[in-house]
Amino acid sequence: MNANLFDLTGRVALVTGAGANGGLGHALALGLAQYGADVVASDIDMDGAEATRNEVQALGRKSIAVRCDVANPDEIDAMFLEIDRAFGKLNILINNAGILPSRVRPLELKLEDWNKTLAVSLTGAFLCSQHAVGRMIAQGTGGSIVNISSIASLAALGRGNMPHSVAKSGLNQFTKELAVEYASHKIRVNAIAPAQIMTQGFKKLLEDGRFSPALYERLLMGIPLNRLLEPEEFVGPVVFLCSDAASIVTGVLMPVDGGNMALNAGGSHTWPTA
Numbered sequence: 001m002n003a004n005l006f007d008l009t010g011r012v013a014l015v016t017g018a019g020a021n022g023g024l025g026h027a028l029a030l031g032l033a034q035y036g037a038d039v040v041a042s043d044i045d046m047d048g049a050e051a052t053r054n055e056v057q058a059l060g061r062k063s064i065a066v067r068c069d070v071a072n073p074d075e076i077d078a079m080f081l082e083i084d085r086a087f088g089k090l091n092i093l094i095n096n097a098g099i100l101p102s103r104v105r106p107l108e109l110k111l112e113d114w115n116k117t118l119a120v121s122l123t124g125a126f127l128c129s130q131h132a133v134g135r136m137i138a139q140g141t142g143g144s145i146v147n148i149s150s151i152a153s154l155a156a157l158g159r160g161n162m163p164h165s166v167a168k169s170g171l172n173q174f175t176k177e178l179a180v181e182y183a184s185h186k187i188r189v190n191a192i193a194p195a196q197i198m199t200q201g202f203k204k205l206l207e208d209g210r211f212s213p214a215l216y217e218r219l220l221m222g223i224p225l226n227r228l229l230e231p232e233e234f235v236g237p238v239v240f241l242c243s244d245a246a247s248i249v250t251g252v253l254m255p256v257d258g259g260n261m262a263l264n265a266g267g268s269h270t271w272p273t274a
Contacts (some may be wrong), residue, residue, distance in 0.1 A: 019048020023199025103160030142186025
């Protein structure tokens with residue numbers, strides 16, 4: 001057995017939505033590299049992807065940057081051909097790319113926004129996984145896929161989250177089905193469900209004038225650890241799921257949420273003061 005169960009040396013990882021101008025994907029790309037993986041940094045923002053590539057290379061790992069809109073099947077095809085040329089293999093896929101449409105109530109939601117959310121957050125993961133699984137089977141060495149879900153997939157949040165929540169709920173079942181279908185090939189498929197992460201995008205939401213200034217405090221009420229999450233805090237859970245330390249773990253949805261899903265809606269992690 002490997003003395004370092006978390007060592008990813010020799011493995012190639014693709015992280016979608018990995019641009020340095022984002023948040024979670026960027027942190028995961030660097031984290032995987034710190035544990036030894038070579039990294040494909042994919043993003044619709046090519047400047048951001050290139051910045052991530054440069055940071056990965058500065059850590060001593062091989063890396064390429066690829067511009068890819070995962071809602072576009074042709075761009076996904078081209079991305080995997082580029083991976084074939086650069087590395088000739090793929091061991092890890094992190095389906096991180098996702099979007100939130102304009103926050104409106106369901107009656108005002110435009111069909112194009114609904115379709116785009118599903119195309120990026122669910123269908124994009126499906127298409128990337130098809131490519132990854134095909135290569136992992138051909139390699140005969142197995143592999144790991146980690147899908148980035150959300151606590152919004154487990155309980156309704158309101159506030160215009162419906163398309164996002166539905167897409168992530170689909171991603172949960174997709175995770176389980178894929179895990180069962182390809183377990184015989186030693187391909188493990190898992191998902192993590194984050195609570196609110198302090199990314200640039202989430203900071204913009206907190207600044208949205210349509211929401212009460214008390215939104216931040218309201219969010220903290222639902223997180224027993226009493227703070228929002230930082231992107232770097234997801235490196236450990238994802239590296240675990242991608243590594244030999246999780247060799248028997250597949251089909252799992254892991255909340256990484258500061259205790260959010262453990263807290264009853266009528267409960268509280270603070271005692272009343274009066």
